[in-house]
Amino acid sequence: MSAKDYQEAVYDFQSIEEKWQDRWLKDATYRVSTDKSKEKYYVLEMFPYPSGRIHMGHVRNYSIGDVVARYKRFRGYNVLHPMGWDSFGLPAENAAIKNNSHPARWTYDNIDYMRNQLRQLGLSYDWEREIATCNPKYYRWEQQIFLEMYQKGLVYQQTTTVNWCESCQTVLANEQVIDGTCWRCDETVKARNMNGWFFKITAYTEELLADLDKLSGWPEKVVTMQRNWIGKSTGLHCDFQVDGFEQKLSIFTTRPDTIFGVTFMSIAAEHPLLDTLLQDNPRAQEIRSFVQRLGDEKQQQSHEDLTEKEGIFTGCYCINPFNGDKVPIFVANFVLMGYGTGAVMAVPAHDQRDFEFAKKYQLPIKPVVLPKDTQLNSEEMTEASVLPGALTDSGKFSGIDSGAAQQAIIDFAAEQGFGSAHTTYRLRDWGISRQRYWGAPIPMVYCEKCGVQPVPVNQLPVTLPEDKESQQSECAPLHQRPSFYETSCPACGGEARRETDTMDTFVESSWYFARYASPRFTESPLNKEEASHWLPVDQYIGGVEHAILHLLYSRFFTKVLRDLGYLDIDEPFTNLLTQGMVIKDGSKMSKSKGNVVDPSDLIKEYGADTTRLFSLFAAPPEKDLEWNSKGVEGCFRFLNRIYRFVLANQESIIAAEQSIPVELNKTERGLHRKTHQTIKRVSNNIEQNFHFNTAISAVMELVNSLTASTGDSSKESVDNSVTCEAVRSILLLLCPMVPHFCAELWAILHNGASIDEEQWPKWDEEAAKEDELTIVIQINGKVRSRLQVAADIDETSLQALALADENAQKFIAGKTIRKTIVIQKKLVNIVV
Secondary structure: HHHHHHOOOOOOOOHHHHHHHHHHHHHOOOOOOOOOOOOEEEEEOOOOOOOOOOOOOHHHHHHHHHHHHHHHHHHHOOOOOOOEOOOOOOHHHHHHHHOOOOOHHHHHHHEEEEEHHHHHOOOOOOOOEEEEEOOOHHHHHHHHHHHHHHHHHOOEEEEEEEEEHHHOOOEOOOHHHOOOOOOOOOEEEEEEEEEEEEEEHHHHHHHHHHHHOOOOOOHHHHHHHHHHHEEEEEEEEEEEEEEOOOOEEEEEEHHHHHHHHHHHHHEOOOOHOOOHHHHHOHHHHHHHHHHHHHHHHOOOHHHHHHHOOEEEEEEEEEEEOOOOOEEEEEOOOOOOOOOOOOOEEEEOOOHHHHHHHHHOOOOOOOOEEEEOOOOOOOOOOOOOOOOEEEEEHHHOOOOEHHHHHHHHHHHHHHOOOEEEEEEOOOOEEOOOOOOOOOOOOOOEEEEEOOEEEEOOOOOOOOOOOOOOOOOOOOOOOOOHHHHHHHEEEOOOOOOEEEOOOOOOOOHHHHOHHHHEEEEEOOOOOOOOOOOOHHHEEEEEEEEEHOOOHHHHHHHHHHHHHOOOOOOOOOOOOEEEEEEEOOOEEEEEEEEEHHHOOOOOHHHHHHHHHHHHHHHOOOOOOOOOEOOHHHHHHHHHHHHHHHHHHHHHHHHHHOOOOOOOOOOOOOOHHHHHHHHHHHHHHHHHHHHHHHHHHHHHHHHHHHHHHHHHHHOOOOOOOOOOHHEEEEEEEHHHHHHOOOOOHHHHHHHHHHOOOOOOHOOOOOOOOOHOOEEEEEEEEEEOEEEEEEEEEEOOHHHHHHHHHHOOOOOHHHHHHHOOOEEEEEEEEOOOEEEO
């Protein structure tokens, strides 16, 4: 080819990417097994739901993970980088209903399509470890874990008020209700009393909270979100006698110092005491109507976002045990039975919500904590006072500092027998029962004679029926399928009925990362030896939207599996990266907004490597990525520029000596220095914070230096070995980002050899040092001149050169120099 031909050559991404994808698959290049001679590294992206097509969010997420995996392999680690499918759930069931199909067919067809899409991206997965959670070979072990948890008392059944989504026809966990609506379909959630199965996550509450301190590799934002969700509070548990009744009303408060200021009591609409209070109550019907309305409204909005505080007086009172005050009892919409005791003592002088409620219903306001140098008049107060201070009107505790008074009041309550110190948590047990077909069946049986019985382990898996009943949809719930639920009791052999609920799909994703360590193991859920070798996951990558649900449940499951003897670790993920969203036209890409960019179209037009490069270059991984079509084109041109340079110079590069000459001219020295500076910068950007955008930018700068050094006839010629070093470094540094491209050029330059067999380049600190530095000269803080000096100049010489500088002399001549400040390698500031 002529020079002109090389300049016009275009990277044939389609044939080259297909070539390398086929080779990697055929050679099982990224298959991994335990190798104790190497340090292990487990990198994992949150696995996708097989919805049918990958989107740009997937491309970004998986490209980030693939860069980490490839980089660590180059650094000599034995890298586990698996992929699988979170394949149970409502979308598959709803799609199957819509298309009169079976959800298994729809799911596996989507898996086949999406697997091919991921392969087209050149992702370095060990596909031999692939799992699909809807496969009985996977959920069979999940059912065994359920049974072992049941035997340990970590699974129980009870009737509770649950969150019911009418559209999805299923129960939702508290964490799945977002602002009163279903997390999946956005339909309004309603309250319903149902019998269901629960995981006792609260048995691990304190450990889940304490171990957050171990997660130094997690974003502080995520740790804080989990800490707040667990919601630990310490304070006083106290009983108020209900006036005229035998019952007592129990409350919990974190502000016992304000208990003398209680002027009313608020209880939840579901409080069990309410039925007693309404017996022979002339306002019973009015109160019940109010309670019914609250029950509907509570499911339709976030508890924290309630704007209108409402209540109704029950006509009943309770007695404050500290001062004997008779306190009216209200039913209020801001009190939840699921948190605390379902009753809240109200101190309107020192709580803004109570203050607003008291003003609305004309209830007394009684200040009992006076901030220093402050007087509080209840009639003149416009808002609650929440500042600390000295207690007043608080019996024998008056005059005591509010902080010290808290423990004193708790101690007094304990001595008198009506209260005690107490710790409470916001976290509640995890309701896992779902009333849909496409989920893992719960392995329990109901027998009229023997009661609830676990399915024997040797009868697992309990599988979903594949054939529909007559006149039924293939997605008919299990309670409509006699062929499924009619069975025999494992204890007595008599007639029995299977549990027809399926497990929450978050159960599958709470332990999949551990199963990857031994996905084909057939003796138990996990091969402990393999799990001990690979776990914990060294780097986990996914969206911040999973900060509470998935990550909290995974932490819980890890501790359960440890206590069941399968794991030796306390936490599943050592480091967590929460990548930003892909934004277009100011909002997240979504079909409803019509702003979706199909990755398949990009791959077809520009290739997988360009698509990957743009997703990595456009923004740091933790920030949102703003879509820019010109940015994609720019990345494509950049790759073509390298491609043409390598082809045009391949003969001289191939023939070049591997060792760099001892004596280098100025141009050679500059390119050699830039090469080592780039290796250092890219290595640090990846190693320290995964800022691939600045790493790519550094390589772009090196490419500019390379082409400028070798293409400028006015400069000294560059030895082929220096050019070869630069090209070799460029390909190795870019390979984690654009693997097909670099593999092809490497093979051209190295007689077909694989770049995957290479090591990450090392920089020479001496070679990376600058020969000269630009030093700023300031006079009284203002820039007046600049100096080019040797990089190793000493402070005395630098000061002398600055004082003698011609431009600096114009501003200091005839003036007294007060002092000279030298900041090595940066500036000299002369104060006159």
